[in-house]
Amino acid sequence: MIGKTTVQIKQAKSMLTVNQAESLILDIISPLDQTETCSLENVFNRVLAESVSSHLDFPYWDNSAMDGYAVKFEDVQGATPNQPVVLTVIEEIPAGRKPQLTLRSQQAARIFTGAMLPTGADTVVMQENTTSQGDRVSILIAPSKPQMFVRKKGEYAEAGKILLAKGTMIKEPEMAILATAQKNEVTVYRRPLVAIFSTGDELISPDKTLEPGQIIDSNQFALTSFLQGQGAIPLNLGIVADDRDRLRETMNQAINRADLVLSTGGVSVGDYDYVEELLKELGGEILIQSVAIKPGKPLTVARFANGCIYFGIPGNPVSALVSCWRFVQPALKKLSGLANPWRPNFIKARTKNSLKTDSKRETYLWGKVHWDDQGNAQFQGASGSHSSGNLINLAQTNCLACLPQGEQIIDIDQDILVMLIG
Ligand code: AMP
Ligand code: MG
Numbered sequence: 001m002i003g004k005t006t007v008q009i010k011q012a013k014s015m016l017t018v019n020q021a022e023s024l025i026l027d028i029i030s031p032l033d034q035t036e037t038c039s040l041e042n043v044f045n046r047v048l049a050e051s052v053s054s055h056l057d058f059p060y061w062d063n064s065a066m067d068g069y070a071v072k073f074e075d076v077q078g079a080t081p082n083q084p085v086v087l088t089v090i091e092e093i094p095a096g097r098k099p100q101l102t103l104r105s106q107q108a109a110r111i112f113t114g115a116m117l118p119t120g121a122d123t124v125v126m127q128e129n130t131t132s133q134g135d136r137v138s139i140l141i142a143p144s145k146p147q148m149f150v151r152k153k154g155e156y157a158e159a160g161k162i163l164l165a166k167g168t169m170i171k172e173p174e175m176a177i178l179a180t181a182q183k184n185e186v187t188v189y190r191r192p193l194v195a196i197f198s199t200g201d202e203l204i205s206p207d208k209t210l211e212p213g214q215i216i217d218s219n220q221f222a223l224t225s226f227l228q229g230q231g232a233i234p235l236n237l238g239i240v241a242d243d244r245d246r247l248r249e250t251m252n253q254a255i256n257r258a259d260l261v262l263s264t265g266g267v268s269v270g271d272y273d274y275v276e277e278l279l280k281e282l283g284g285e286i287l288i289q290s291v292a293i294k295p296g297k298p299l300t301v302a303r304f305a306n307g308c309i310y311f312g313i314p315g316n317p318v319s320a321l322v323s324c325w326r327f328v329q330p331a332l333k334k335l336s337g338l339a340n341p342w343r344p345n346f347i348k349a350r351t352k353n354s355l356k357t358d359s360k361r362e363t364y365l366w367g368k369v370h371w372d373d374q375g376n377a378q379f380q381g382a383s384g385s386h387s388s389g390n391l392i393n394l395a396q397t398n399c400l401a402c403l404p405q406g407e408q409i410i411d412i413d414q415d416i417l418v419m420l421i422g
Contacts, residue, residue, distance in 0.1 A: 013269070013289035013290040013298075014289050014290070015289070015290045015291065015292050015297075016288055016290070016291050016292065017291070017292050017362070017405075018291060018292065018293050018326070018362045021288050021291045021293075021299065021301075021327060022326070022327060022330060022343065024287055024288065024301075025288075025301060025309075025327055025330065025331050026330055026331070026334055026342060028287065028303050028309060029309060029331050029334045029335050030307070030334075030335075031189070031334060031335060031336070031337045031338075032189050032190060032192060032259065032335055032336065032337055034189070034190045035049040035050075035187050035188060035189055035190065036187070036188060036189075036190050037185050037186070037187055037188075038185070038186050038187075038188045039184065039185060039186075040175075040178055040179060040183060040184050040185070040186065043170050043175070043178065043186045043188060044170055044171070044175055045169065045170060045171070045231050046169075046170050046186070046188040046189070046191070046231065047167065047168070047169055047170070047188055047189045047231070047336050047337045047338050048164055048165070048166055048167065048168045048169075048170065048174075048186065048187070048188060048189075049166060049187045049188050049189045049337060050166055050186075050187040051162045051164065051165050051166045052162070052163050052164040052177075052178065052181060052183055052186070053159075053160055053161055053162050053163055053181070054157070054159060054160075054161075054163060054180075054181035054182070054183075055159055055160075055182075056159055056180075056181065056182070057153050057154035057157070057158055057159050058154065058155075058156040058157045058180065059151045059152070059153055059154070059155060059156065060153065061116050061117070061153045062116065062117040062150055062151065062152055062153050063114055063115060063116050063117060063150070063151050064111045064112065064113055064114065064115050064117060064124045064149060064150065064151070065113065065124065065149040065150065065151050066113060066124050066126040066127070066149040067111070067112050067113055067126070067127050068111060068124050068125050068126040068127040068128075068129075068130065068149065069087070069089070069108040069109065069110060069111060069124065069125045069127070069130055069137050069139070070093070070103065070108060070109040070111045070117055070118055070121035070123070070124055071087060071103075071108045071121060071122075071123050071124070071125055071139065072103065072105060072107075072120065072121060072122060072123070073122050073123040073143065073145075073146035073147075073148075074105075075087065075105060075106060076123070076125060076139045076142055076143065077142050077143075078142060079139040079140060079141060079142040080140070080141070080142070081140045081141065084131075084138035084139055084140050085138070085139045085142075086136055086137070086138050086139075087106055087107055087108035087136070087137050087139065088106060088107050088108070088135055088136065089107075089108050089109065089110055089132070089135045089136065089137050090103065090107050090108070090109055090135075091109050091110070091118070092109070092110040092111075093109050093110065093111045093112070093115045093116065093118060094112050094115055095112050095113065095114035095115045096114075096115070097115065097116075098116060099116055099117070099118035099119070101118060102118065102119045102120045103118050103119065103120030103121045104120060107120075108125075108137050108139075109121060110137075111124060117150060122146050122147060122150065123143050123146055123147060123148050123149070123150060124143075124148060124149035124150055125139050125141075125143055125148075125149075126149060129141040163177050163181060164177060164178070165339065166337075166339070167337055167338055167339030168339065169231075169338055170186075170188075189336060189337035191231055191232055191233050191336070192232045192233065192259045192260055192332060192335045192336055193232070193233045193235055193257070193258045193259050193260075194227050194232045194233065194234055194235065194258055194259065194260045194261070194262060194332075195235045195237055195253075195254035195255075195257060195258035195260070195261045195262070196220065196223050196224060196227065196234050196235065196236055196237065196261075196262045196263070197220070197236070197237035197238055197239070197240050197250055197254065197263050197264075198217045198219050198220050198238075198239050198240070198263070198264050198265060198315070199239075199240050199241075199242060199247060199263055199264065199265040199266040199275065199315070200215070200217075200239070200241075200242060200265045200266065200315060201241050201242045201243075201272070202214050202215045203215055203216070203217040203239045203265075204216055204217065204239070205217055205220075205238075205239065206218075206221075217239050218317050218391060219264040219265075219313075219315065219317060219320045220236065220238070220239070220264075222317065222320065222321055222324075222391075223262055223264065223313075223320065223321075223324060224236060226321070226324045226325075226328075226329075227262075227332075229422070230329065230332045230333075230336070231336060232260075232332055232336070235254075235257060235258055237250055237253065237254055240263075242266060242272040242273075242274065244274050244278065247266070247274055247275070247278060248278050248281065248282065251263070251275075251278055251279070251282060251310075252282055254310075255282060255284075255304050255306070255308045255310060256306070256308075258308060259307070259308060259309075259335060260308065260309050260310075260311065260328075260331070260332070260335065261308060261309075261310045261311065262311050262313055262324070262328065263275060263310075263311075263312055263313065264313045264314070264315045264320045265313075265314070265315030266312070266315070267298040267299070267300045267312040267313070267314055267315075268298045268314065269298075275300060275312040276289065276300050276312065279300070279302040279310060279312065282304075283304060283305065284302035284303065284304050284310060285302060285303045285304075286300065286301075286302050287301050287302060287303055288300060288301035291327075292360060292361045292362060292405060293322070293326065293361055293362050293363075293364065294358045294361040294362070294363045294364065294388075295314070295316060295318050295319040295322050295364065295388035296313075296314055296319040296322045296323045296326070296364075296388075297314070297319075297361065298312075298314045299311070299312070299313060299314065299323050299327065300312030301327075309331065311323070311327070311328055311331075313328075314388075316388035316389050317388075317389065317391035317394075318366070318387075318388045318389070318390065318391055318394060319388040321391075321394065322364050322366075322388075322400065325344065325400070325419070325421045326344065326364070326400075326419070329344060330342040330343055330344065344419045344420070344421075345419065345420045346402065346417045346418065346419050346420075347369070347377055347417070347418055347420065348377065348415050348416070348417060348418075349369050349376075349377035349378060349379040349399075349401075349415070349416060349417075349418040350376060350377065350378050350379065350413055350414070350415055350416075351378075351379045351381070351401065351410060351412060351413070351414055351415075351416050352378050352379060352380045352412060352413075353380065353381050353412060354409055354410060354411050354412050355381060355401060355403060355409070355410040355416070356407075356408075356409055356410075357403040357404070357405075357406065357407060357408055357409075357410070358405075358407065359405075359406060359407035360405065361405060362402065362403065362404060362405050363401075363402075363403040364400040364401065364402055364403075364419070365381050365382075365386055365400065365401040365403065366381070366382050366386070366393070366394055366397045366399075366400055366401075367379055367380050367381040367382045367397055367399060367400075367401060368380050368382070368396065368397055368398055368399065369398060369399045369418050369420070377418065379399065379401055379416060379418050381401065382394070382397050397421075398420065398421060398422055399418045399419060399420050399421055400418065400419045400421060401416050401417075401418050402416070402417045402418065402419050403416065
């Protein structure tokens with residue numbers, strides 16, 4: 001049967017600008033307020049739900065920044081190669097050993113990098129500026145000032161100072177700081193649970209044999225990886241056919257289980273695009289019906305009474321990823337408890353090929369940014385078709401050129417804005 005007995009033309013959807021859509025999404029997202037305790041070993045890539053201070057000073061105690069001799073500055077300030085100052089070496093202090101003696105006038109202690117400064121010493125002379133014989137050391141060059149090569153107790157941070165603010169993502173430096181502050185257990189936000197599924201009668205999973213007309217569900221894999229990269233927990237609900245009842249059932253399940261739902265496909269104006277009407281049936285408040293962006297126009301966003309936010313994402317593979325990078329990423333950042341900024345990173349770059357924009361929509365063209373020898377960012381668009389169905393030339397791209405609404409050709413060597421991805 002061709003068509004349907006009653007012809008229903010769907011209403012034109014209201015369209016928001018990219019900025020309006022982004023602001024609206026950020027407005028409706030509230031950070032997760034549930035926290036959990038995480039051991040230090042497992043806290044990488046998690047978001048701090050407490051501010052962290054330490055009971056220790058950093059450095060813990062005065063220590064040497066050089067291999068050399070701990071001295072009193074007043075003893076050695078006149079030293080020159082012609083008139084060296086000779087001191088008596090009273091002890092050797094390797095890193096990790098507590099000094100045993102107090103330094104008196106005309107004395108020095110042999111000291112190594114990181115070792116604790118003995119009481120009475122205020123300066124370190126690097127060993128390159130000395131010669132030694134038995135228990136005598138000759139200081140050949142005077143240090144330029146007192147405290148030279150001494151890392152003072154509390155110089156980097158005093159005990160009690162906030163070292164890491166709530167809302168910080170734990171990366172390599174923060175791991176080191178937590179360890180050094182002896183935070184063996186850390187309070188973090190729980191990770192967002194994000195349900196994800198693909199809709200479409202044509203879809204099969206990659207392990208099935210492709211029959212004519214079918215399409216392999218790549219979105220499930222791209223979006224799952226995207227979520228993992230964002231520190232969210234993906235809840236994969238598979239492929240759902242364009243069947244109202246089955247789709248409704250899966251959507252309902254997703255909305256009741258997850259903080260966020262990402263479904264791909266079924267949000268255009270086609271006869272089999274049921275997502276928006278089912279969102280309404282399920283009690284969702286439709287906030288976004290479409291966005292003036294290319295690719296990714298039919299983005300649909302709804303909010304549910306239980307707090308779940310539903311993203312109905314267009315099915316074309318490039319549209320799906322661009323929607324995630326441009327709109328879902330800020331939402332996830334805010335949801336995760338991360339401190340602002342949640343918006344994507346944009347930089348200025350010079351385009352190395354001419355670019356064509358769409359008249360009515362903000363256009364995102366995928367490509368690669370690299371930095372030349374002068375440190376200037378250069379944008380090279382991906383070669384081949386910039387069709388939203390062409391996922392092949394997305395490979396090895398690292399950014400999207402972001403071109404404003406209004407049809408125009410952007411010439412080679414013009415400056416453009418580029419959104420960094422990944
Ligand atoms: P739709 O948004 O459902 O109209 O789908 C638009 C286009 O994207 C169609 O050509 C689909 O076959 C394709 N598509 C939809 N979902 C997926 C998917 N999960 N993986 C790959 N392609 C898809
Ligand atoms: Mg479809």
